[in-house]
Amino acid sequence: MNWTAQDMDTYLQQIEYIDTLIVPLLKVETTPGDMKRSASSSEFLMHLTMFIETQFKGRMMLMPPFAYTTSTDLTEMAATLSRDLSVAPFKHVFFLTTDSAWTSIKVDGEVIWLPSIPLENMDPQLRKTIIEDQLRQALPRFMEKWSEQ
Amino acid sequence: MSKKVSRRQFMSYTLMGVGGFMASGMLMPMVRFAIDPVLQKKDEGDYILTPQKFDELTEMPVRVDFTIKDRKDAWYKSDVSNTAWVYREGDTVIALSPVCKHLGCTVNWGGDENHSDQFFCPCHAGRYMKNGENVKGTPPLGPLDEFDVKVEDGFVYLGKTKPNTLV
Incomplete structure (x- = not known):
């Protein structure tokens, strides 16, 4: 499900089936030298989360990305997010990011870190394959959580 | 005079x-x-060429990816990639939509080890028979949609989805 009014209606009717929340965490870098890389990794993250959403539309809710800049205190951000997201009625929360800093931060839910792959110069077919491969990397993490119940 | x-x-x-x-x-x-x-004028442009050759089809469903070029959504133009599960039955080609009728996840052929000759939805373990019929007792309430299909110059063309006609 996407974070849209229409999908939200479906979600509210089928609340017992859609038990997983996907939260993209997006680092926005502002120094001219890093902007290109930052843009590329945000493109990658958005493509990937959109693909995950189409594959698991009936079980996952994709949140709008949470963007932060370089000097954001991630520990504090993690605490705020954990607190606020715990109110939402989701059993499983997954944070998807390309920023490796999140791997060492404690947050309620699973952090899935994926190295960013520059997609901008690829032809659509290759891009699709790469995105699918990346999902295959993350898939065991989802399945593991889902099978725990 | x-x-x-x-x-x-x-x-x-x-x-x-x-x-x-x-x-x-x-x-x-x-x-x-x-x-x-x-x-x-009849709108012939509705059929989209896929890379799938007719000769290479078997009775086993295969995944066929195709792209709808320049789809217009209000002022927004985009290429939409789409997928179908295609197989052959005698001389007719059958293409099923991969969208689960339960809540819209993407189903896979043989995704469940215990039921390798069925479509499987990983979200809530929904299953469908090869003709798209939903297996009773699993969450989906209806059969998978079907694509309009035509074969031209040896390639498979796919059109719009329609409610399943095989079940």
């Missing part, structure tokens, strides 16, 4: 001419509107 046009004749010719012109001005558009449905 007597080739002279009388005043009365002149009047009636003129009135007929003008009247006929006005009547045809009114009738022509009406006739055009009436026969318009017959003149409508």
Whole structure:
């Protein structure tokens, strides 16, 4: 499900089936030298989360990305997010990011870190394959959580 | 002699001419509107070429990816990639939509090890038979949608989805 009014209606009717929340965490870098890389990794993250959403539309809710800049205190951000997201009625929360800093931060839910792959110069077919491969990397993490119940 | 046009004749010719012109001005558009449905061009552009060759199809469903170029959503133009599960039954090609009828996840052929000859939805373990029929007792409530299919020059073309006609 996407974070849209229409999908939200479906979600509210089928609340017992859609038990997983996907939260993209997006680092926005502002120094001219890093902007290109930052843009590329945000493109990658958005493509990937959109693909995950189409594959698991009936079980996952994709949140709008949470963007932060370089000097954001991630520990504090993690605490705020954990607190606020715990109110939402989701059993499983997954944070998807390309920023490796999140791997060492404690947050309620699973952090899935994926190295960013520059997609901008690829032809659509290759891009699709790469995105699918990346999902295959993350898939065991989802399945593991889902099978725990 | 007597080739002279009388005043009365002149009047009636003129009135007929003008009247006929006005009547045809009114009738022509009406006739055009009436026969318009017959003149409508059939939209052949709805079928999309896929990279799948007809000869390579078997009775085993395969995944076929295809792209709808320049789809317009209001002012937003984009290429939409789409997928179908395609297989052959005798000489007919059957293409099923991968969208689960439960909540819209993407289903896979043989995704469940215990039921390798069925479509499987990983979200809530929904299953469908090869013809798209939903397996009773799993969450989906209806069969998978079907694509309009045609074969031209050895390649498979896919059209719009329609409710399943095989079940």
